[in-house]
Amino acid sequence: MLATTSDSSNRQMHEGQLTALSTLAAVMESDLTPGVLSNLRITVAVTPLGNPPGEIYGKAVETVAGTPGQVKIRFSSVTPELKSWMRALSM
Numbered sequence: 001m002l003a004t005t006s007d008s009s010n011r012q013m014h015e016g017q018l019t020a021l022s023t024l025a026a027v028m029e030s031d032l033t034p035g036v037l038s039n040l041r042i043t044v045a046v047t048p049l050g051n052p053p054g055e056i057y058g059k060a061v062e063t064v065a066g067t068p069g070q071v072k073i074r075f076s077s078v079t080p081e082l083k084s085w086m087r088a089l090s091m
Contacts, residue, residue, distance in 0.1 A: 012032060012034075014030055014031060014032045015030065015031075016028050016029055016030030016031075017029050017030075018042075019070065021086060021089070022086070022090060023075075023078075023083060023086045023087055023090060024074065024075055025058075025061075025072060025073060025074050025075060026056075026058075026072075026073050026075070027064060027070055027071070027072055027073070028040075028042070028060075028070065028071055028072075028073050029067075029069050029070045030069055030071075031069060033063065033068070033069050033070070033071050034060045034071055035060065036060055036061065036062055036063065036071070037059060037060065037061075038059065038060045039057075039058075039059055040056070040057065040058050040059065040060060040073060041055065041056075041057055042055065042056040042057075042058070042073075043055055044056065044082060050085070051082065051085050052081040052082055052085055053081075053082075054078065054079035054081055054082030055077075055078075055079050055082075056073075056075055056077070056078050056079075056082065057075070057076050057077040057078075058073045058074055058075040058076050058077075059073065059074055059076065060072070060073055061073065061074045
């Protein structure tokens, strides 16, 4: 997964992983933790978990207490194929 964070002052790209996932939100772990309220564009590659490639747009809503490098993300848009895969996981 490649995450692009942007706010009014800069844009950064870095790798990370989603460690918890629902159809509406996720927890992202990365070496560079985006600030709360940062806008995110996440490019998801195919993984051994069977997910399709896709993109997720969202916002970092809070840091995860006691776990450096993790932030909770609320999704604003998910590509249809990736959203279908997420739904199938939650059944």
